[in-house]
Amino acid sequence: MTSAPPQLRVPATYMRGGTSKGVFFRREDLPEAARVPGTARDRFLQRVIGSPDPYAVHIDGMGGATSSTSKCVIVAPSARADHDIDYLYGQVAIDADFVDWSGNCGNLSTAAGAFAIHAGYVVPAGDGVCTVRIWQANIGKTIVAHVPVAGGAVVETGAFELDGVPFPAAEIVLEFIDPAEDDGEGGAMFPTGNLVDTLDVPADIVAGGKLKTTLIDAGIPTIFVDADDFGLTGTELREAINGDADLLARFERLRAIGAMRMGLIGSLDEAATRQHTPKIAFVAPPARYLASSGKTVAAEDIDLLVRAFSMGKLHHAMMGTASVAIAAAAAIPGTLVNRAAGGGERQAVRFGHPSGTSRVGAEAKRVDGKWTVTKAVMSRSARILMEGFVRVPSDVC
Known part of the structure; x- marks a missing residue:
């Protein structure tokens, strides 16, 4: 034996x-x-x-x-x-x-x-x-x-x-110090240098083959898109998204295209073995919805709606690093996140996610024509x- x-x-x-x-x-x-x-x-x-x-x-x-x-x-x-x-x-x-x-x-x-x-x-x-x-x-x-x-x-x-x-x-209070990526030349929080990029994508991902995105590297590389471009409201819960195989596939293909544009991968095939980054999320203006816990989230209690994907599925709440990206993007006028939150400058944002709400702060400033975030703060346990x-x-x- x-x-x-x-x-x-x-x-x-x-x-x-x-x-x-x-x-x-x-x-x-x-x-x-x-x-x-x-x-x-x-x-x-x-x-x-x-x-x-x-x-x-x-x-x-x-x-x-x-x-x-x-x-x-x-x-x-x-x-x-x-x-x-x-x-x-x-x-x-x-x-x-x-x-x-x-x-x-x-x-x-x-x-x-x-x-x-x-x-x-x-x-x-x-x-x-x-x-x-x-x-x-x-x-x-x-x-x-x-x-x-x-x-x-x-x-x-x-x-x-x-x-x-x-x-x-x-x-437990967390401070993320200088959370944006640094390229050694003044920072690369926005890898393309733009607050909003228009990506060329296959027409079966979005009609017309053109999609506005905010590509940001703060906390974690993240691709933000408008919910409306996918026929979504931003109030969706996990079951509605994760039960739609076609929609998940569209977002995953978009994630690969965004990763290429951000310089994170050299070919679309590489995205399959880089599932953790970048994240992809869709945003929308505030609206009333019923969270997965059964609690009603009122539109006046939040600044915007955010739903994010992790490892190919919609997250049940919100990833901490993605919260940093949300705060950073919300603090900078002109990003899709900032627009969904109503525009203007802000140092904190409260967003609605599938499980309820979260609040996160960020200190953003413009240095030599480039935006940078010096610190992001959030509470967890x-x-x-x-x-x-x-x-x-x-x-x-």
Whole structure:
């Protein structure tokens, strides 16, 4: 009888951050081969999540078979000055064989700040708020998490409510410092240099083959379009969009075309293995609608409507990094997002999404004829769901 390989037993923490959740690791706890980038790391994380799964249910792993729950995070002490931790995020494809490292998860950035304290990397000086300076290794940006603490530990329970999360928790404030991409020549928040671009697209994506877009790289590369150009109102919930295979295919093809225009990929085929970025979202002026929770969102309670896609499906709420992109675009007069919000200059925006509403702020300014965002701020919450060990077959890596 041939002996089967034993299972590895690896320390891990399962955390919710914002409207996402994922498996968190201290880098030093990983199998040695998985501590560095490469195939071994990818294979290990895929097996933890349960991917690739042709059944798309993640029955043999920790994933939840959605873009919000197929995530892994690796945290380590930072070697960079003025930073506490390095935070690396992996978006694990569900039924395809790859891990996308091309961007950040803004929601799990919240949990990364809390995890730094849980893991002993940051020791609070006293009760109150502990500031954790995070180096986001995927995109090379600084995030500052303001985490409530008491008795040397993270305060996880509280009264802060976040639409898309069913239970209240303690509020964590995140600051995304200089979230726009920098090309070394004064910034490239708008990769084409335009606030609005007209893309040439096949007529079966939009009638007439011309589509106005705002292409922005702030928080995460994002393509914004007007809902009306697709016959949508902006009040749609997940079921209405995700049940329409043709509409999903049109948006995915558009995402590839936009990625090419933004210089993120060299050919349309590359978009298939870069599912995490860019994001694509449609916007509309405020309107009354019934959120997925059953709560009525009044038009006067929001500045605009936004619906965003993640990994080919409409997101149940809003990605944290996409919220940064929304805030940045809303702050700059002339973008499609700003127009949907009524125009003018603004430092904060409240938008309606499928689960309810979110508020996010951004400080934008024009320097030498180019727009830049110095900081974006939003509130989220995080808590440990389970901690202990995750097990995977030892022949994985």
